Amino acid sequence: MTSAEHSDLRTKQIFTTGEAAEICKLSQQTIIRCFDSGRLRGFRVPGSRFRRIPREGLIRFMRENDIPIDALENTKPRILIVDDDEQIVDLLVDVFKRDQRFEVKTATTGYDAGVLSEQFRPDLMILDYMLPDINGNVVCKTVRENPNLSNMKIIIISGVVNQEEIASLLRAGADEFFKKPFNIEKLLARITELLHL
Amino acid sequence: MPTTTDPAKPQRLELILREIDSLPTLPTIAARVLMLTSSEDSHIREVVDLISADPPLTAKILSLCRRADRGVRGGETLTVEKAVVLLGFTAVRNAVLSIKMFELYGPNASPYEQSGSEEPDRTVPRGQYRFDRTNFWRHSLAVAVASELIAAAHPQLPDLRPSEAFVCGLLHDVGKLALSYVLPKAFSRVIELAELHQTNIAALERRIMGLDHHTVGKRLAEQWQLPQVIQDCIWLHGAPFQTLPSVEHRRVIGLVGLADLVARYQHIGYSGNFTFKDKPEAVAEAMGLRPSVVQSITRELHGRLYEQSQLLGLDEEPSQELFFQSIQQANLALGRLNDMLEARTRAAADQTRILDAINAFHAQTPPNGTLQDVFDALVASAQSVFGQGYYALLYQPLSGTADAKTPSGRQWLMCQYGQRGRPVRTQWVEPPVHSPELSGLDPEQAVSVRLMGVLPWLTDYLLDSQDIRDVQLMPLRCGLGTVALILHDRPILPPWRQLQALTVTWASAIATAAKHDGAKRLSEELADSNRALAEAQDRLLHTQSMARLGEMAAGAAHEMNNPLAVISGRAQLLSMALPPGSKEHKAAQVIFEQSHRLSDLITLLRMFADPPRPQKKATDLSALLDATVKRVQAGLARPEQAKAITLKIKDQLPPATIDPLQIGDAIAELLLNAIQSSPKSSVHVTAQRDESVPGVVVQVSDDGQGMDPHTLSHATDPFFSAQPAGRRVGMGLARVERFAAAHGGKLELRSTPGVGTVATLTIPLDS
Numbered sequence: 001m002t003s004a005e006h007s008d009l010r011t012k013q014i015f016t017t018g019e020a021a022e023i024c025k026l027s028q029q030t031i032i033r034c035f036d037s038g039r040l041r042g043f044r045v046p047g048s049r050f051r052r053i054p055r056e057g058l059i060r061f062m063r064e065n066d067i068p069i070d071a072l073e074n075t076k077p078r079i080l081i082v083d084d085d086e087q088i089v090d091l092l093v094d095v096f097k098r099d100q101r102f103e104v105k106t107a108t109t110g111y112d113a114g115v116l117s118e119q120f121r122p123d124l125m126i127l128d129y130m131l132p133d134i135n136g137n138v139v140c141k142t143v144r145e146n147p148n149l150s151n152m153k154i155i156i157i158s159g160v161v162n163q164e165e166i167a168s169l170l171r172a173g174a175d176e177f178f179k180k181p182f183n184i185e186k187l188l189a190r191i192t193e194l195l196h197l
Numbered sequence: 198m199p200t201t202t203d204p205a206k207p208q209r210l211e212l213i214l215r216e217i218d219s220l221p222t223l224p225t226i227a228a229r230v231l232m233l234t235s236s237e238d239s240h241i242r243e244v245v246d247l248i249s250a251d252p253p254l255t256a257k258i259l260s261l262c263r264r265a266d267r268g269v270r271g272g273e274t275l276t277v278e279k280a281v282v283l284l285g286f287t288a289v290r291n292a293v294l295s296i297k298m299f300e301l302y303g304p305n306a307s308p309y310e311q312s313g314s315e316e317p318d319r320t321v322p323r324g325q326y327r328f329d330r331t332n333f334w335r336h337s338l339a340v341a342v343a344s345e346l347i348a349a350a351h352p353q354l355p356d357l358r359p360s361e362a363f364v365c366g367l368l369h370d371v372g373k374l375a376l377s378y379v380l381p382k383a384f385s386r387v388i389e390l391a392e393l394h395q396t397n398i399a400a401l402e403r404r405i406m407g408l409d410h411h412t413v414g415k416r417l418a419e420q421w422q423l424p425q426v427i428q429d430c431i432w433l434h435g436a437p438f439q440t441l442p443s444v445e446h447r448r449v450i451g452l453v454g455l456a457d458l459v460a461r462y463q464h465i466g467y468s469g470n471f472t473f474k475d476k477p478e479a480v481a482e483a484m485g486l487r488p489s490v491v492q493s494i495t496r497e498l499h500g501r502l503y504e505q506s507q508l509l510g511l512d513e514e515p516s517q518e519l520f521f522q523s524i525q526q527a528n529l530a531l532g533r534l535n536d537m538l539e540a541r542t543r544a545a546a547d548q549t550r551i552l553d554a555i556n557a558f559h560a561q562t563p564p565n566g567t568l569q570d571v572f573d574a575l576v577a578s579a580q581s582v583f584g585q586g587y588y589a590l591l592y593q594p595l596s597g598t599a600d601a602k603t604p605s606g607r608q609w610l611m612c613q614y615g616q617r618g619r620p621v622r623t624q625w626v627e628p629p630v631h632s633p634e635l636s637g638l639d640p641e642q643a644v645s646v647r648l649m650g651v652l653p654w655l656t657d658y659l660l661d662s663q664d665i666r667d668v669q670l671m672p673l674r675c676g677l678g679t680v681a682l683i684l685h686d687r688p689i690l691p692p693w694r695q696l697q698a699l700t701v702t703w704a705s706a707i708a709t710a711a712k713h714d715g716a717k718r719l720s721e722e723l724a725d726s727n728r729a730l731a732e733a734q735d736r737l738l739h740t741q742s743m744a745r746l747g748e749m750a751a752g753a754a755h756e757m758n759n760p761l762a763v764i765s766g767r768a769q770l771l772s773m774a775l776p777p778g779s780k781e782h783k784a785a786q787v788i789f790e791q792s793h794r795l796s797d798l799i800t801l802l803r804m805f806a807d808p809p810r811p812q813k814k815a816t817d818l819s820a821l822l823d824a825t826v827k828r829v830q831a832g833l834a835r836p837e838q839a840k841a842i843t844l845k846i847k848d849q850l851p852p853a854t855i856d857p858l859q860i861g862d863a864i865a866e867l868l869l870n871a872i873q874s875s876p877k878s879s880v881h882v883t884a885q886r887d888e889s890v891p892g893v894v895v896q897v898s899d900d901g902q903g904m905d906p907h908t909l910s911h912a913t914d915p916f917f918s919a920q921p922a923g924r925r926v927g928m929g930l931a932r933v934e935r936f937a938a939a940h941g942g943k944l945e946l947r948s949t950p951g952v953g954t955v956a957t958l959t960i961p962l963d964s
Contacts, residue, residue: 085763087760088759091762091763091770092766098770157762160751160754160758179796180759180761180796181762181764181766181793182762184766184769
């Protein structure tokens with residue numbers, strides 16, 4: 001298994017029976033049998049007989065059967081940092097590096113943020129409100145309108161505090177707002193909370 | 198009265214001139230004598246022959262000679278030749294001329310009857326104003342004699358020859374004779390008018406007949422082919438010397454004019470002229486003659502004139518009688534003049550009275566006075582001129598000047614005054630629906646008309662003591678029409694002609710005051726709106742500077758909070774890496790804290806410039822106050838500071854609709870401010886209702902160091918601090934003021950250095 005495939009498995013939310021077999025180190029036939037017997041919960045693709053297993057169902061199955069879930073569990077939560085100020089980006093990268101729990105990618109524009117959201121499938125995005133090309137609320141809205149990214153958490157950070165703006169950001173789909181300068185510990189605590197870590 | 202604009206004038210002139218052409222020519226003998234000069238013996242011979250050929254003339258010359266008493270002894274036979282020798286050539290020549298002219302045009306002459314021509318009715322109308330030919334001749338003769346005398350008195354002037362001067366003087370007014378023959382009726386009308394108006398005849402001649410005796414006389418002289426000098430004397434003797442053309446015999450013409458003046462001054466004969474432009478002495482001086490000559494010749498004039506009259510048989514009056522007659526005439530003229538003067542003096546006295554009244558009125562009218570001031574002064578003035586009595590003024594405000602005092606533009610202001618000029622009643626009166634505007638009251642109406650006939654409805658408004666039948670009305674008019682009306686009960690007023698100056702003055706004063714009132718009102722309104730504008734500008738400026746500050750703070754928040762976030766974050770990372778308790782760890786902590794403090798400042802500044810809208814909700818103020826005091830107390834470093842704060846809520850505070858966060862912060866700021874002033878003993882917080890707002894008044898008073906006026910006036914400026922650097926952020930009071938303003942409330946500060954400060958925060962219950 002290539003690292004790219006591995007990475008792909010870690011970001012995946014829905015698995016085929018073949019992929020599930022590989023993750024669980026079982027034969028595909030065993031997976032199919034467990035699926036059909038209901039021990040592995042999943043669904044069939046509408047209009048066909050293809051079986052599909054959601055990530056949660058697979059993890060529960062593995063835990064119930066004492067199958068090591070390293071292949072899934074070891075995948076760190078992915079965080080995308082979006083800020084046009086490189087110093088801020090560097091700071092946050094250092095913060096998460098020190099924390100070691102997260103896999104981090106960075107972007108300095110709204111456009112890059114959009115591209116990376118699709119590729120990297122972050123679990124959480126730290127988004128500066130004032131970007132050179134696009135404002136935070138628009139990014140929020142775009143993300144929320146994309147079903148593939150519906151689970152992604154968004155924390156907005158901004159140097160400008162305006163209660164009305166914050167309220168509108170939260171309405172646009174942001175999960176949290178932090179004012180710059182922010183307390184690292186509080187930020188980490190909130191991230192942990194949002195990602196159920 | 199006919200004037201020179203008569204369209205038929207040219208024809209008429211032509212007619213008159215034709216008539217003159219048809220006048221009988223100068224008698225041959227006179228014409229011949231006139232041509233002769235004394236330079237040649239042959240001429241003397243000719244004169245003797247001419248005289249001898251005319252027996253009556255011979256008799257007269259000889260009689261003249263005897264009277265002259267030039268060495269003629271009794272019984273001695275006098276011949277014409279001898280007489281010529283005795284009298285001299287020129288004297289004889291002049292005598293001949295005079296006699297012949299007199300025969301022709303004298304009182305008894307009737308040239309038309311002699312010539313037998315058929316002429317229209319030329320009979321001079323019976324009546325007072327006949328052309329007095331006897332007196333006319335007497336005048337002509339007097340001018341001739343005077344001319345001769347003046348010329349003789351100036352032997353050094355070769356251009357003045359006495360004999361020539363005599364002839365010129367004798368004939369100078371021959372034009373009048375001609376006019377009296379050609380147009381007897383018109384000419385007698387001219388004489389009548391000249392006498393009536395006491396003016397000079399030439400102007401009237403021109404006005405009535407189209408030409409004067411100067412022009413007619415010149416035409417006649419031309420026809421008679423008289424020498425040029427005589428023609429010019431006839432034509433120009435009435436003109437001032439200065440205006441005469443510069444001909445050789447200019448001075449002779451002037452001389453005749455002077456002689457004419459002398460004769461008229463002596464009231465000798467009749468000239469038709471009644472006024473004197475100049476004194477003879479002045480005329481003499483203008484001509485370069487000695488002024489004293491006038492006096493000297495006047496003395497001689499009467500005697501010489503008598504002689505000449507005798508010669509001509511003009512009358513038999515001795516010179517003394519002639520003199521008396523002259524005096525009589527002079528007296529008559531003087532009397533007429535006196536009458537005229539007296540009439541003028543009377544008019545002048547009246548005018549002076551009016552003028553004095555105008556002056557007094559101006560003096561009494563205060564400069565820039567109101568309309569009422571002018572009314573009062575006007576009535577005082579009227580009383581001084583017309584006498585004491587009832588007076589009232591009616592005034593209608595000019596349309597367009599909407600006066601707050603008058604409910605409708607149609608109303609008139611009526612000010613009534615009692616006997617002593619005391620204002621008794623001032624009221625607005627309402628004219629009946631269809632009555633005209635005051636300014637439209639017919640300005641051609643008489644000076645004073647009965648009020649009854651014009652504005653009978655005013656009777657309702659008159660003072661009780663006043664009977665409308667006694668009240669008269671006088672319009673006050675100026676260029677703007679009728680400005681106001683005076684009502685009065687004076688039965689007799691000065692003549693209108695003299696009153697007009699006064700009433701126009703009054704009217705102008707009212708119009709001026711009305712305009713002034715209007716201008717004053719306008720300028721007051723202007724000042725008001727200027728003030729309002731200035732205030733609005735101030736507010737705008739304040740708002741603008743706040744808006745700019747807000748923009749700047751927003752920009753600063755963005756630009757500064759990013760680096761602050763880096764500083765804060767790096768410091769925090771650093772402190773995590775450093776061993777707890779170490780110096781470095783502590784330093785990193787401080788860096789972290791200070792970066793946040795800086796960020797808070799930026800936030801405050803931004804909130805100050807662009808405060809968030811209050812999130813109002815029903816709030817229990819008592820609870821809020823209590824909680825706030827406790828919160829502040831908890832945050833204080835020293836326990837005695839917390840103890841110093843006491844809260845006293847005087848009334849049951851009603852629920853208020855406010856933003857509890859903002860108001861709570863405001864009260865907290867006031868408390869912190871009080872604590873920072875180092876109170877000696879206490880910080881009192883009181884709260885009570887204020888029904889006038891209605892609202893709640895929270896007062897925070899301390900007995901701390903207080904503020905001087907400079908500090909006090911800047912206490913609510915952001916970042917202002919009277920303290921040395923390093924104390925708490927100077928935004929507190931500025932925030933309080935902003936929060937109070939956002940709730941429609943206000944913050945007032947009173948402070949005395951060394952005594953303490955009282956901060957009063959007024960919050961409306963519901964803004």
